[in-house]
Amino acid sequence: MPDAPMREDFINALLTPLEMGRADALAGNVAELMEAAGRAVARVILQRYRPCRVLVLAGPGNNGGDGRVAARYLAQAGWPVRVAGLAEATYEDVRRAELVIDALFGAGLSRDIPATVVALLQAARRIVAVDVPSGLDGGTGQIRGYAPQAELTVTFFRKKPGHLLYPGRGLCGEVVLRQIGMPEHVLDDIRPRAYENGPGLFTLPARDVTGHKYAAGDVTVLCGTLPGAARLACAAARRAGAGMVTLAAEMPMALPEAGLILRTDSLESLLQDQRRQCWVVGPGLGVAQAGAKLAALLAAGGRKIVADADALTACAGAPGLLRGVAVITPHAAEFTRVFGTAGPDKLAATRRAATLCGAVVVLKGADTVIASPDGRAAINANAPPYLATGGTGDVLAGLIAALLAQGMAPYEAACAGVWLHGAAANQAGPGLLAEDLPPLIPGVMASPLLRRRNHSLQ
Structure with missing residues (x-):
């Protein structure tokens, strides 16, 4: 046959x-x-x-x-x-x-x-x-x-x-x-409605030959008194193609990267700039600050928000506080705080969580599950064990934010970000540090597999 x-x-x-x-x-x-x-x-x-x-x-x-x-x-x-x-x-x-x-x-x-x-x-x-x-x-x-x-x-x-x-x-x-x-x-x-995550589920954004930096997307990462996590998110967002990336800090600080913009304005002031359409909130902010700033971003309306880390803990037991967020990226403990334990059916639990909060949920782990409120879901299988180290989740948040800023829909941006994150980690190999990942992202995005996919859909 x-x-x-x-x-x-x-x-x-x-x-x-x-x-x-x-x-x-x-x-x-x-x-x-x-x-x-x-x-x-x-x-x-x-x-x-x-x-x-x-x-x-x-x-x-x-x-x-x-x-x-x-x-x-x-x-x-x-x-x-x-x-x-x-x-x-x-x-x-x-x-x-x-x-x-x-x-x-x-x-x-x-x-x-x-x-x-x-x-x-x-x-x-x-x-x-x-x-x-x-x-x-x-x-x-x-x-x-x-x-x-x-x-x-x-x-x-x-x-x-x-x-x-x-x-x-x-x-x-x-x-x-x-x-x-x-x-x-x-x-x-x-x-x-469920898929193995991979390039067949997304098409990476293409740069317009006549475009400018703001057309490539603007990402603002909120930073607290512990800036390391936010800096990792910024580095990933820049490497993943965002035209402008801003570290919004509470105080002046030295910047490790030329080209990264530092702003110490109030959040209310930054929100007046309508070009700032994509935000990362949570990494290194502290729970109280993250909760307040997330609420302010949501009240402003019309923003694409990636919520991670302390922003999720600030919503413990109250998933409705996340309504209006585009993507959340909890690890298992953060997921449990917000939604309760995932139980034996991780796929069903992640779908249920996406429905409860109205956001795309990326439940991180060796078998990361990405679920959309509309019922679509993907299971990722390309992540090596080397990713189990501090800061890699902050890199993922910045990577997804950059793809959102460049016009990808939340579910597709989350699928792409998770897959690119795993592919970069495989290139880094044993001994991976979170800061090793951002420089590897451009090479992964230019891989023949993704080029063939994008070309076939043009």
């Missing part, structure tokens, strides 16, 4: 288990899809492993059917393969196998896996998972009692949120996505 080309508008779409079930039902050709899925699993294994003793643990549903088909193709290739259902598999069978194909339970599992199954999976030396490791909730990335560590996970048609959200992301190993002849038109009916 030939594969249709993947639709560009849905190329990075993520499907929940329920949506994937709907896709199967709309496609209708279950036997053909199972044959193609099993063949895809076998081909991936043949490409990555040398011949060895394989045990396929096959569950009772479609996941088990995929595993049985994979076993047939591996056997045809001359590999020693045995298939065992839940009733036949023993601990010794699993322990003797050099490779176990986990085709027990798919992504839609709604209960903890039994202790007998846990013991089998714990005995496996090496695991290739079909769709997801058994016990992993494909919708949330959470573990249903237990889920094994897979070396490789082969999934079909589109990834699921659980492939990108932790702890599931860490258990999947390498995730290989294969097309199996599922018709792309089923997505027109499903209309997925």
Whole structure:
């Protein structure tokens, strides 16, 4: 069955288990899809492993059917393969196998896996998972009692949120996505609202050849008595293309960068300048100051505001105070202060928060989630662990502000800022300091991947 080309508008779409079930039902050709899925699993294994003793643990549903088909193709290739259902598999069978194909339970599992199954999976030396490791909730990335560590996970048609959200992301190993002849038109009916973050979700602003610095956007970063955080936001905003960046401080201070404007005017005075349309409030301000200045900015109306750090803490338990803000960028503790704990479903919690505050919410972490009040959401997967260091969140706030100032809509600016932030961190590598990131942003923005994307949409 030939594969249709993947639709560009849905190329990075993520499907929940329920949506994937709907896709199967709309496609209708279950036997053909199972044959193609099993063949895809076998081909991936043949490409990555040398011949060895394989045990396929096959569950009772479609996941088990995929595993049985994979076993047939591996056997045809001359590999020693045995298939065992839940009733036949023993601990010794699993322990003797050099490779176990986990085709027990798919992504839609709604209960903890039994202790007998846990013991089998714990005995496996090496695991290739079909769709997801058994016990992993494909919708949330959470573990249903237990889920094994897979070396490789082969999934079909589109990834699921659980492939990108932790702890599931860490258990999947390498995730290989294969097309199996599922018709792309089923997505027109499903209309997925979650995506893997990447250049397909945004187009970076292009400079007008006759434009001037104010046409490229003006960003004002409010600064308190601890200026380091605000300076990092300013550096990122300048490197991300804002034509003018101002550090609005409470007192005169030395500036580390030529070209960065320092203003010590009152906030009321600065708001009289209508060119100052984009503001960053929160980093290093102190909670009381951040709350007061955020309220003043919102009362002035018509501004694009990125709220972070102390501005979020100032709204603890009162998400309505953030209405009128364009983007907020909380880490997990700040999110909890404002909205309550995210709980086991990070994607749903971030969407709910966006609805409550009316802003795009960037819930930062190893699996950052970006959610818009209209229900769109993206999960980011390009951030390295080196980003877990002080000040990198301030860089992200300034980066997003610069993109807003240049005319990007809040959701697209947030998606782009998060992806660029991760890409720059990957270039910096181990030992990254927050101040390493801004100089890397221009190179990432000029990368061939983004140039191809922008050119194709012009």
